[in-house]
Amino acid sequence: MRGVRQSRAIxxxxxxxxxxxxxxxxxxxxxxxxxxxxxxxxxxxxDGQQYFTDNLWIVDGPDGPRPVVAEFDGALKYCGAEGAAAVVREKKREDAIRRRHRAEFARLTWPTLQRPDAAFREMLEAFPPGTVPVLQPRPELEPRRPRRGARTRS
Structure with a gap:
């Protein structure tokens, strides 16, 4: 059956x-x-404030474990009358997490996520020197290519 391996991996x-x-x-x-x-x-x-991260890895650095955080920045959050306040809240949140947990951040947007190579580079660059994990690419997560000669929906 076509796609079983990919479906299981997902x-x-x-x-x-x-x-x-x-x-x-x-x-x-x-x-x-x-x-x-x-x-x-x-x-x-x-400081008594609870925060949740979108995606996080904990890496072992020379001075102990620290988080690497990948966050999505959707434009909708920053629009409208409350947009400026949302930017300030997000900046304070990130600064507090950086200060308390020595976290590194990658902030991604939809345009970047539409270019997976670029999105991956941004995430990878957030890892401090000496903490980049050994990469184990998962080819089963590659997008499926249409079969040659297959009809496509329009």
Whole structure:
């Protein structure tokens, strides 16, 4: 049966905690290119305030474990009358997490996620020197190509 291997891989790596399709796509990019399975909606506390990250890896650096966070920045969150306040809240949130947990961040947008190579590079660049994990690409997560001569829907 066509697609069974790919379907099994997707189901094995799926996570029901993604808050939106962009977070799922970000996770797919990370896994497709070989990053370890990220923790989804990981809870971090700073000064009594609870925060959740979209995708997170904990890496061992020379000065102990630290988080690498991949966050999706959807334009909708920053639009309208509350847009400026949302930008300020997000900046304070990221600064607090960086300060308390020594976290590194990759912030991705839809245009970047539409270019998986670029999205992967941005995530990879967030890993501090010496903490980049060994990559294990998952070819079963590659997009399926239409069969030669197959009809496509229009």
């Amino acid at each position: 189901l094995d790596l799926a996570d029901g905690f993604a808050a939106n399709p962009a977070e799922s796509r970000m996770r797919w990019v990370a896994l497709r290119y070989g990053l370890p399975v990220p923790l989804c909606q990981y809870e971090l506390w700073v």
